[in-house]
Amino acid sequence: MNIFYLTMELIVAFFLLFILIKILGKKIINQITPFTFIAAIVLGELLGNALYDEKAGLFYLIYSMVLWSLLLLIAEYLGQKSLKLRLLFEGKPSVLIRNGIVNRDQLKKNRMNINQLQSLLRQSETFSIREVAYCYLEANGSISIMKKSPYQKTTQEDFHKAPKQVHIPVTLIRDGELLSDELSDLGRDEDWLMIQLKIQNVTDVRNVFIAEWLENEGMFVQTFDEV
Known part of the structure; x- marks a missing residue:
């Protein structure tokens, strides 16, 4: 191969x-999800192959890297706009231990x-x-x-205080979408949720950026207007 080239x-x-x-962004470096991990590997392979393959020219190098990066940006944009696509691309944390009890079904599901x-x-x-009270297996x-x-x-x-029961925060609304599974796991219904939101002067779930419930502390809400 020509050294100058x-x-x-x-x-x-x-x-x-x-x-x-x-x-x-930094996510491609940190590889915080399986998707970004694979994306980083493929990007490195494209670069390596383009550099050391004599049949691949400078145009191939630029075209392949720019196209791959463009696809990653599109996937990132769709993930920002759609909660369902975000879960598809990034995955969802798994609760391996809940209230001190190991969840064998989640272990098997994650092949652990x-x-x-x-x-x-x-x-x-x-x-x-x-x-351990709670243990989450994150997407990465x-x-x-x-x-x-x-x-x-x-x-x-x-010091000198009696042990307190540990509670885990539960996200009930994310990006204006109600997380029905989380609400069901909490043992509550939508009527209860709307009452909690009205206490925070919120009347529409679609206006909520994030809503998190923590036992003994109540509901934490941030709307799109606030963020």
Whole structure:
């Protein structure tokens, strides 16, 4: 391969990749979802093949990377506009432990066993399942843990206080769409939800950017006008 031509391709690829990362955002670097993980791999493969394939010229390099990035931007835009497409592209967290009880169905659904769960817990400085109130498997494969009250880090305010029951926040409305499954899991209905929204001076679910319920603290609401 001509050294001069390879040098030109590398220079163009360097600046093109820099511009594309700036446009696509940090998600492609962090790979926070399976979709962005695969997208980053394919982008790297396109770049590598275009650089070292003698039949592929500079036009092929630019065209393939720009087209792939354009497809990623379209997918990102559709995900911002549609909650259903967002769930399709990004996935949904799975509750592996709820109220201290391991959810075997969710483990099987995510093709995990108890040993793998314990390993992930230990990596998060949690060495016993008995310490965990809630454990979520995020879309990127990491876990998020809320410990039971006796095992949480203490502050001065916690001394000489009786253990409190731990509650997890539940998102009931996201991007103007009611999350019926979450509402059902909470054991509530839409009439109850509308009452809670009216207390916050909100009358239409479609005006709500996010609504989150936390036991003992009530409803947290932010409308599209506020954000």
